[in-house]
Amino acid sequence: MAHNAHPVRALPAVPDVPAAVTSAPGSCWRNTPCTGPAQPSFPGAWEANNFSPATRQVIPARVLKEDGSLLAQWTATSMTSFTSGPLLVFDFGKEVGGIVTITYAAVGSGPVGVSFTEAKNWTGVFSDDSNGAFNTDGQGHADGFLTFTAVDCTTSTWTLPDANMRGGFRYLSLNNGNNVDINILNISLDLSFAPEWPNLRAYGGYFDSNDDLLNKIWYAGAYTLQTNSIPHNTGRIFPIISPGWINDADISLGTGAQTVYVDGSKRDRTLWAGDLAIAVPSILTSLGDISGVRTTLGVMYKDQRSDGALPFAGPNITIYDSDTYHMATLIGTYDYFWFSGDTNFLATIWPQYKLAMQFIIAKIDSTGLLFVTGNNDWGRLNQGGRNSEANMLLFHTLQTGSKLATAMSDSAISAQLAGLATKLQVAANANLYDAAAGAFKDTDNDASIHPQDANSMALLFSIANTSFVPSISKALTKNWIAIGAVAPELPNNLCGFGQSFEVKGHLVAGQATRALDLIRRAWGWYQNHALGTASTHIEGYLADGTFGYRSTSGYGSYSYTSHAHGWSTGPVDALTTYIVGLQISSPGGSTWTLAPQFGDLTRAEAGFTTPKGKFTARWKLIPNGYEMSWDFPGGTVGTIVMPTLGNSEPKISGSVTAAPGVLWKGAGGWNNKRKTFTVQNWVSDGTVATVQVLAA
Numbered sequence: 001m002a003h004n005a006h007p008v009r010a011l012p013a014v015p016d017v018p019a020a021v022t023s024a025p026g027s028c029w030r031n032t033p034c035t036g037p038a039q040p041s042f043p044g045a046w047e048a049n050n051f052s053p054a055t056r057q058v059i060p061a062r063v064l065k066e067d068g069s070l071l072a073q074w075t076a077t078s079m080t081s082f083t084s085g086p087l088l089v090f091d092f093g094k095e096v097g098g099i100v101t102i103t104y105a106a107v108g109s110g111p112v113g114v115s116f117t118e119a120k121n122w123t124g125v126f127s128d129d130s131n132g133a134f135n136t137d138g139q140g141h142a143d144g145f146l147t148f149t150a151v152d153c154t155t156s157t158w159t160l161p162d163a164n165m166r167g168g169f170r171y172l173s174l175n176n177g178n179n180v181d182i183n184i185l186n187i188s189l190d191l192s193f194a195p196e197w198p199n200l201r202a203y204g205g206y207f208d209s210n211d212d213l214l215n216k217i218w219y220a221g222a223y224t225l226q227t228n229s230i231p232h233n234t235g236r237i238f239p240i241i242s243p244g245w246i247n248d249a250d251i252s253l254g255t256g257a258q259t260v261y262v263d264g265s266k267r268d269r270t271l272w273a274g275d276l277a278i279a280v281p282s283i284l285t286s287l288g289d290i291s292g293v294r295t296t297l298g299v300m301y302k303d304q305r306s307d308g309a310l311p312f313a314g315p316n317i318t319i320y321d322s323d324t325y326h327m328a329t330l331i332g333t334y335d336y337f338w339f340s341g342d343t344n345f346l347a348t349i350w351p352q353y354k355l356a357m358q359f360i361i362a363k364i365d366s367t368g369l370l371f372v373t374g375n376n377d378w379g380r381l382n383q384g385g386r387n388s389e390a391n392m393l394l395f396h397t398l399q400t401g402s403k404l405a406t407a408m409s410d411s412a413i414s415a416q417l418a419g420l421a422t423k424l425q426v427a428a429n430a431n432l433y434d435a436a437a438g439a440f441k442d443t444d445n446d447a448s449i450h451p452q453d454a455n456s457m458a459l460l461f462s463i464a465n466t467s468f469v470p471s472i473s474k475a476l477t478k479n480w481i482a483i484g485a486v487a488p489e490l491p492n493n494l495c496g497f498g499q500s501f502e503v504k505g506h507l508v509a510g511q512a513t514r515a516l517d518l519i520r521r522a523w524g525w526y527q528n529h530a531l532g533t534a535s536t537h538i539e540g541y542l543a544d545g546t547f548g549y550r551s552t553s554g555y556g557s558y559s560y561t562s563h564a565h566g567w568s569t570g571p572v573d574a575l576t577t578y579i580v581g582l583q584i585s586s587p588g589g590s591t592w593t594l595a596p597q598f599g600d601l602t603r604a605e606a607g608f609t610t611p612k613g614k615f616t617a618r619w620k621l622i623p624n625g626y627e628m629s630w631d632f633p634g635g636t637v638g639t640i641v642m643p644t645l646g647n648s649e650p651k652i653s654g655s656v657t658a659a660p661g662v663l664w665k666g667a668g669g670w671n672n673k674r675k676t677f678t679v680q681n682w683v684s685d686g687t688v689a690t691v692q693v694l695a696a
Contacts, residue, residue: 029056029195029231032258035291036197037204041609042616046208049215051094051223051535052200056191060172061093068120080184089123090172090187094535095227095564097167097265098192101159102174103185106150110178114160115145116169118266118563119547120531123171130167130267133242134556142557144243150180163248165192165234168227168265168564170533193265195231196258196291204288205608207575209601214516214575217523217537221572222286224536225279227265228566229292232257236269238316251315253302257295264539264562271299271314272567273325274378276332278500279566281573284339285582285608293336294345300329301349308352308359312376322376323360324383324390327397330356334400339610341588343407350408357401357413360394361420368420368427369444370394378497378567379540379550380453380489386444388432389489392457395424399461407587428458429465438471440464442489451489452479452498459505473509476502484522486543493549494522495540500570507578512599515578519571532563539565580606582617585639589615594630595641612636625694645695 028034040047060074066087072080080088095118102114115127122128126141133142148158160166176182194200207218235251247269251260261279263272276296283289303311305320310329312322333353337346346353365371369386377383383390398421405414432454434441439450440458455472458464464472479486484494485502499522506515526538531547539562540549548558555561577583581596589610596604596619605618613633620627625645632638 027056028198029192030190032195032231034196034198035258036194036199037202037288038199040199040202040206041204041288041614042206042607044206044208046206046215047201049219050201050203051219052203052226053096053191054201056098056200058092058096058189058191060090060187062091064089064091064123064171066124068123074187076186087124087173087175088184090174092170092172092189095168095170095223095265095533096189096191097165097169097227099160099162099165099190100172101157101186101188101190102148103155103157103187104150105154105183105185106152106156106180108178108180109149109151110176110180111147112150112180112182113145113147113173113175113177115173115175116166117171117173117559118169118533119559120171121547122559123173125173125175127166127245128169128266128559129557130236130560131242131245132240132267132560134560142242143245145175146244150176150182155185163246164244165247166245166266167192167230167234167247167269168267168562170535170563192231192234193227194229194259194289200226203286205286205576205606207286207572207580207604207606209575209579209604211601213520213524213527214571214601217519217527217571218286218575220523220527220535221282221537221569224265224564224569225261225283225287225566225572227536227564228263228279229259229261229287229289230265230269232260234269235260235262235316236267249316251299252295253299253315255295255298255302257299259289259292259295260299261292261296261566263566265536265564266562267560268313268317270317271296271311273300273310273312273314273322273328273332274497275565275567277328278497278568278570278573280332280335281339281577282566282569284335285576285606286572288609290336290340290342290611293332294340294342297329297333297336297345297349301352304352304356308355309374310356312374319376321374323363323370323372323374324377324393326356326360326374327390327393330360330397331393331400334404337404337407338584338587339589341590341611343587346404346408353401353404354413357397357417360397361417364394364420364424367431367444368423369431370424378453379493379495379554380451380487381491381553382442382446382489386431388428388440388442388454389451389457391424391428391432392440392454392461392463395421395428395463396457396461398424425463428463429468433464433468437475438468439475440472449488450475452476452485452487452502453489456498456501456505459509460501462508469509473506473511473514476505477514480518480521481543482521483525483541483543483545485518490550490553492543493540493553494543495549496522496537496565496568496570497540500568500574503570503574504578507574507597510597512579512597515574516599516601519574523568523571536564537568538563539568575604576606576608580604580617580619581641582606582608582615584610588612589633590636592632592636592638593641594628594638596628596643598626598643622692625692627690627692629688629690631688642691642693645693
């Protein structure tokens with residue numbers, strides 16, 4: 001629709017307010033206590049891929065015309081004339097979010113429209129949809145736009161009201177539909193994400209490889225998660241308002257949390273448990289934000305219902321009745337504890353955890369399978385009964401719960417949960433696997449689809465019989481198209497949630513090249529998309545490549561799609577944990593495993609930081625073999641699994657110094673069945689070790 005069909009002077013204006021308090025250079029968000037990191041754990045050349053700005057005060061990168069073509073580059077000394085009629089689009093070059101201040105000079109006075117969008121194709125008079133009201137004007141423009149009154153002046157400013165802070169956007173559009181000559185002197189943005197971090201680039205992890213696209217995807221995932229870490233009092237309000245948007249809800253539930261991880265930057269700005277199933281491992285291995293994950297989980301447990309049910313969505317939506325998302329919080333608890341070794345947190349929430357576990361295992365029926373009654377889920381069209389996805393999640397919930405119980409010296413519960421997991425595994429393979437299709441069906445009595453979520457989880461959580469694994473991995477590729485993997489359980493849609501699980505599933509199945517192929521197809525397609533953010537991971541999209549995820553199944557507007565969504569960040573953890581092979585094998589990293597998978601890469605390296613210290617590993621192919629190096633905190637113990645070259649035992653050479661005069665400590669040897677060379681009980685003093693593996 002032509003912009004001149006919507007004159008700005010007809011819009012309801014937002015009252016002008018004094019300039020908001022901004023974050024000083026080098027400070028945290030609006031003087032939030034700075035408890036975050038000041039320096040990156042792993043400085044290096046790879047930081048060139050980090051999308052996070054060096055300061056909270058950022059400016060646009062360029063100015064675009066209404067048709068999207070370039071008008072001018074933008075710098076701190078730029079000035080853009082803005083006369084009656086045209087619409088200007090200020091492009092920040094990446095996903096950003098926070099409070100905008102506009103400095104201008106004007107001849108005459110009149111209203112100026114302000115709108116925000118994540119994707120370039122939505123730029124214009126209207127903001128993209130974030131409030132969830134959908135189609136209130138018949139055209140999907142529920143968010144509308146704000147206005148401020150430009151006054152006749154040589155210099156004046158307008159600052160976005162706090163309540164209308166915009167959590168996620170790349171493009172800021174200004175619409176001058178009146179006879180006012182305006183010079184835009186400056187536009188600045190006070191970034192709101194990672195509120196406790198004095199240095200937004202101080203990541204606790206890193207990744208680098210010979211594939212620059214994968215490197216960018218990893219850092220875009222990390223940046224996505226960072227934009228999802230919001231100040232506790234900037235959540236989306238509920239009930240939904242329309243028109244407009246308000247993001248000043250306190251979603252901490254009085255826990256004292258300063259940082260809360262939400263599902264998306266633009267929306268919903270709400271704690272959704274299912275998203276944490278993907279987000280938590282990726283947060284820990286990239287940002288290293290242990291504190292932010294702990295406070296987020298603390299809010300979810302504060303929202304627990306008296307019968308033990310954990311929320312489908314936390315504050316301010318606060319809805320329940322999702323068995324799968326209930327389990328996602330329990331799994332997130334395990335992921336957090338396993339990485340951090342935070343026994344104090346686990347002990348604090350342990351009574352609630354046990355109540356939540358009893359809530360879900362009470363739904364196991366006589367078949368040994370979970371019978372789902374809380375049918376809310378991530379967006380799949382059908383849920384309920386003996387659903388395969390839910391049972392894969394329960395298997396992992398039981399196994400990880402058994403480990404947590406052991407950590408809490410609760411041997412009876414540990415044994416109970418382990419026993420239930422064993423029975424469930426047998427029942428799932430007997431009743432849910434479809435041998436004709438070589439994949440798990442949707443329920444025990446519905447073989448009409450073989451869902452992406454369940455089959456990916458069957459591989460990732462190692463519930464499938466070993467003999468089923470190759471066919472499941474191959475069956476998943478039947479859903480592939482040029483831009484990713486369509487979810488049969490949500491036809492015509494490609495979802496970052498399911499694709500994240502699938503990537504990891506292929507890696508557990510030993511199909512590294514297949515996993516990398518999917519990352520490049522799906523995440524690479526969006527990373528290079530001319531209309532996207534070029535810096536974050538999209539929630540989902542349609543099979544024809546349009547940004548309209550769930551547009552026919554719950555989302556009433558194409559522009560409602562989130563372009564910075566934590567549940568799409570699976571490649572971050574996958575590339576670190578499986579491709580480089582860095583894995584924690586006991587709480588906090590006292591023990592670890594290094595088990596790389598090369599795929600089609602020639603080199604890769606990564607690192608992360610736990611309370612024990614820094615963990616790093618790297619590998620590269622060399623003529624007739626490969627070289628591996630690693631550096632782990634002193635006093636830790638690990639197992640190194642070396643991929644073989646062909647079918648023969650590899651020759652190992654090089655300089656490895658764990659302690660003076662000690663090459664390997666403990667038993668080591670060739671495992672013909674696994675085709676690997678395993679070095680057990682590595683005791684490190686924190687020095688770098690390097691070994692070459694050559695063909696025999």
